[in-house]
Amino acid sequence: LHPSSTLAPVANEIVEDVLAFDSVLQTQKTFLTHPLRVPPVALLLVANHIELAADCSVAILDGWLFLSIHQQRGAEVVGKAGALRCAISQMRESALGMLFGKCCDVPLVGDETEWFTGVEVIDSHLKRKIAPDRVSDELRRFLSQSCPFRLQVINEREHQAFKEVGDAAQASGAHWVTIGSIGSAVSPECTELSGSFKMQWRCPCGLSGEFSKYDISDHCRHCVAAQMQQKAEEAIRDCAAVGGAHASPAVGDSALEGDGQERGWKCDVCGCQIASEKTMRILTHRRSHGL
Numbered sequence: 001l002h003p004s005s006t007l008a009p010v011a012n013e014i015v016e017d018v019l020a021f022d023s024v025l026q027t028q029k030t031f032l033t034h035p036l037r038v039p040p041v042a043l044l045l046v047a048n049h050i051e052l053a054a055d056c057s058v059a060i061l062d063g064w065l066f067l068s069i070h071q072q073r074g075a076e077v078v079g080k081a082g083a084l085r086c087a088i089s090q091m092r093e094s095a096l097g098m099l100f101g102k103c104c105d106v107p108l109v110g111d112e113t114e115w116f117t118g119v120e121v122i123d124s125h126l127k128r129k130i131a132p133d134r135v136s137d138e139l140r141r142f143l144s145q146s147c148p149f150r151l152q153v154i155n156e157r158e159h160q161a162f163k164e165v166g167d168a169a170q171a172s173g174a175h176w177v178t179i180g181s182i183g184s185a186v187s188p189e190c191t192e193l194s195g196s197f198k199m200q201w202r203c204p205c206g207l208s209g210e211f212s213k214y215d216i217s218d219h220c221r222h223c224v225a226a227q228m229q230q231k232a233e234e235a236i237r238d239c240a241a242v243g244g245a246h247a248s249p250a251v252g253d254s255a256l257e258g259d260g261q262e263r264g265w266k267c268d269v270c271g272c273q274i275a276s277e278k279t280m281r282i283l284t285h286r287r288s289h290g291l
Helices: 008-013 040-046 074-100 120-126 132-143 156-164 213-242 279-288
Strands: 018-020 023-026 030-033 036-038 050-053 058-061 065-069 149-153 172-174 177-182 199-202 208-211 247-251 263-267 273-275
Touching: 018 040, 040 058, 040 065, 040 074, 040 132, 040 149, 050 074, 058 074, 058 156, 065 074, 074 120, 074 132, 156 177, 208 213, 213 279, 263 279, 273 279
Parallel strands: 050 177
Antiparallel strands: 018 036, 023 030, 050 058, 058 065, 065 149, 172 177, 199 208, 247 263, 263 273
């Protein structure tokens, strides 16, 4: 950005939005001309091809931009984007026809059925015509909608990973969008994912949000260990509360005899004795009896 640009002071703070520009100007340095800060949803209007999951919750634009869309609004957002793309295309072709005369006049958008995707929610928006004098207002509303979006850059291997969990044979769409060719999520264990890619994930403990596969791995390791420790401690307390019904304190087995009078845990099913501080062994042993 040129130092005189109004966006130059805040360029490093643009995280959730996208920086659009008209062209690249090469002088002694490279500059972007007419920069504009826009929300990620604006990319749905300019992408050459959009790949959507069957539930329209995620989209891959031109094979390298990954856009997460609120699951319940995905089809609606894509449908509105398609209607705007169609209206803008009509205005462009009409302006070109007026500029160069009827000899250059061409069909506005070709066969209109090419815009239909076969998905009812999307097609309901595509069939709604937007008058030229309403395009600006519709575009303003589209860009200012409150639906949450998240944009990430992905590599070719990550793109392929999402295609592998999709169903290309059942995919449908128009020439600008394909629906169902990618999956909405991949496993955190997928080796194709890089450490920087973040996905929506929820742990059985209740933690949810966007995490990388390394964040998920670290949390699972600590979460499972904490849960197992808690269950083992609960099992020890249950045995102590029951008293002699299921377990009773006893002087240790042969491994404990050399240590004197250290207290141990005794199973009343088979009589096995385990050191009381070995909570994981106690829990495993109780499970072996179905307790």
